[in-house]
Amino acid sequence: xxxxxxxxxxxICKSGTSVKxxxxxxxxxxxxxxxxxxxxxxxxxxxxTSNEGSKATYEQGVEKDKFLINHASLTLSTLTVTSAHPEDxxxxxxxxxxxxxxxxxxxxxxxxxxxx
Amino acid sequence: GENxxxxxxxxxxxxxxxxxxxxxxxxxxxxYFPWYxxxxxxxxxxxxxxRSNVGEKKDQRIAVTLNKTAKHFSLxxxxxxxxxxxxxxxxxxxxxSASKIIxxxxxxxxxxx
Numbered sequence: 149x150x151x152x153x154x155x156x157x158x159x160i161c162k163s164g165t166s167v168k169x170x171x172x173x174x175x176x177x178x179x180x181x182x183x184x185x186x187x188x189x190x191x192x193x194x195x196x197t198s199n200e201g202s203k204a205t206y207e208q209g210v211e212k213d214k215f216l217i218n219h220a221s222l223t224l225s226t227l228t229v230t231s232a233h234p235e236d237x238x239x240x241x242x243x244x245x246x247x248x249x250x251x252x253x254x255x256x257x258x259x260x261x262x263x264x
Numbered sequence: 265g266e267n268x269x270x271x272x273x274x275x276x277x278x279x280x281x282x283x284x285x286x287x288x289x290x291x292x293x294x295x296y297f298p299w300y301x302x303x304x305x306x307x308x309x310x311x312x313x314x315r316s317n318v319g320e321k322k323d324q325r326i327a328v329t330l331n332k333t334a335k336h337f338s339l340x341x342x343x344x345x346x347x348x349x350x351x352x353x354x355x356x357x358x359x360x361s362a363s364k365i366i367x368x369x370x371x372x373x374x375x376x377x
Contacts, residue, residue: 191353
């Protein structure tokens with residue numbers, strides 16, 4: 149399967165600062181990337197769908213001005229949590245997909261964000 | 265949009281016994297149903313999947329069944345082992361891998377020695 153990396157794997161920041169998380173597809177071209185958020189003992193909740201070269205599509209209830217997504221190339225998507233607050237502390241996971249026949253998406257290892 | 269419901273939320277079984285997790289989905293356009301195993305602090309790992317043109321699929325101790333008419337699908341783990349302890353998520357997806365996956369709420373499976 150495809151290899152997907154995320155950076156950083158964990159980050160601790162002060163309230164009010166912004167944090168950027170990178171998701172990279174290392175060995176194939178990802179036309180679509182997805183960003184999920186997972187709070188402790190909960191499921192993965194889709195935040196947004198990111199298509200290369202176009203604006204991201206956000207799920208209902210997700211603030212697009214707070215969670216900035218950039219998908220500038222077929223191998224990189226970034227999620228920036230702006231003006232982070234303690235309630236943004238969560239596990240952020242990306243996944244990538246292609247328009248190939250396979251339905252499988254490939255998940256990154258996740259980024260643990262802690263906002264103090 | 266799609267809504268996936270999963271039961272039970274927790275499940276404890278004796279080692280060697282079988283475990284069954286059930287899910288329902290709402291969108292008849294969904295045609296791909298993956299199951300993921302997630303260990304604490306790690307990414308979800310795909311363990312088995314089924315497409316809507318198939319009613320059952322088996323891979324060693326793991327099997328999945330799909331009832332398209334009722335919009336039900338289930339995961340069956342036989343001869344459970346301690347390493348099967350984890351959180352399991354069902355999911356539903358419509359279209360290709362470029363389509364979003366909607367996850368169920370998860371089942372925490374514990375295997376008693």
